[in-house]
Amino acid sequence: MRAPRHHTREMVKIFDTTLRDGEQSPGNTMNIQEKLRVARQLEMLGVDIIEAGFPIASQGDFEAVKLIAETVRTSEIAGLARANDMDIDRAWEAIQHATMPRIHTFISTSDIHLKHQLRKSRDEVLKLAVKAVKRAKQYTPNIEFSAMDATRSDWEYLCRVYAEVIEAGAVTINVPDTVGYAVPDEFGALIRYIRDHVPNIDHATISVHCHNDLGL
Template sequence: MFFNYDVQKGLIIMTKNIQFFDTTLRDGEQTIGVNFSIDQKVAIAKQLEAWGIDVIEAGFPVASDGDFKAVEAVSHAVTKACVTGLARAKKGDIDACVKATQAAAHKQIHVFIATSPIHRKSKLHMSQDEVIASIQDHVSYARRFFDIVEFSPEDATRTEPDFLVRAVQAAIDAGASVINIPDTVGYTNPVEFAALFKNLRENVPDFDNVTFSVHCHDDLGMAVANSLASIENGATRIEGTINGIGERAGNAALEEVAAALYVRHDYYDADNRINLSETKRTSDMISDFTNMAVPHNKAVVGANAFAHESGIHQDGMLKNPQTYEILTPEVVGAHKTTLPLGKLSGSHAVMTKLQEMGYNVTRADMTCIFPIFKAKADTTDVVSEADLRIIMKHVSEVSA
């Protein structure tokens, strides 16, 4: 919690501090066709640190020699962010995390085991009691080496509510100080997620003594919405990736969560360390290294996020940008707002563009110019400056 002083009310108020946990280097690399080099992972980690990420999940050290070396390299490279490695509930996995992160200035470990019925039966072949015993054994083992142990009950949102409580409390009793609630297959929705947290708050005695985190997948397109719902219901750490990359449909896009907390600070009343002006730079780096173009209509960082073609929208933007923009491109380090001219554009936008190009055009002149513009716009996607010059030359010749 942050403590702020309200001058008008003369009160000390508590504001939530939301930690950002980035798993672009681990879960993000599980995107089909993505394989970061160690140098790329180090560069990404440094940029994530500049962006303000609190925790960087640098990899899964036991998975391969390359992953081990990458976690090791990131541990040497960053100085402010906390570095973590992923470990199954296996002592060999934990040992690999210990060795890979030993040079980190700040470190933790992230231990997980599945808890849902389908995972227990089909994957683990373990009973509830066996899963609880494994949690107790491996979280306590990890706690020998790390001051901060994060535990995840994999597939938490499909786990029986009473068993999820047992698993979470067992991890806390064994030494976990961070509990991550993963929506591993993007199954839940904001209402159900709120109910899940309500159940944990009511039945886990140590709920307020640990950090609750969430790791949401986007299989049904609700990862960001679920992440934000968790903040309303007690979570103070959000896990995700840049550009929402990751396994299957990907993870919660951290840049979207950060932008939502900024724009709707009045609602969420939550602060964080994210430097929004580094957002576009961070997104572009991931896009470049993954060779995955950011969709033009992607929220916050897409090429069209700050572009307006509709005549009604363009007219509003020219009169007051806040009519159609709740976030300015400058805030997230993007280029300026654009008003591309097309068949839906109005005469106000066309006139303004012509004036910017140096033409002395009045509203009266537009009665002649605008029909010619519309005819051209019907034959092309975007009317360029070159097209406008041709239009103005034609108008000049006709007038002469």
């Protein structure tokens, strides 16, 4: 297992999610060999991190992620996992033979998702997030945590979650605009707030996941 490429703080890393989020677009379903071909092209382009799929979603997705992890040598290979042991274990099973494996775990943090999707309190979600990162850390130090629906989350609570998962071992924290809610200035303000209010932010890379649902 190789360590991820070294980057200075001023360098932007490219995290490509064509094989996971991109495949959800209508008409973009791919078979295993097509996914491998895309992964090889992304590697040739010098993409830093390739999110190869969501291993627990289906056997086909698992096999595709596993094949990509065994084939691609110069890009980090990420497997997506919800914040539970079963997902994280399955993700690791798929990516363990990658040169640079990454577990990308996520849980919702917005109050609307907590109430209607998870039916959990803020404290319960925080505990699940920390537990997931600690579980992933048993397999690899290369852990990314996403606060799903971050742009509709309470900013103070969001920063609390990020601080706790960094303390637990996350080296990348992702800020996803899951429902395409934010406009650029607002999103930029959120990133500045996170930088200013997460005390251990210097121990993690800030990642962003944006949609263009508003056509901007």
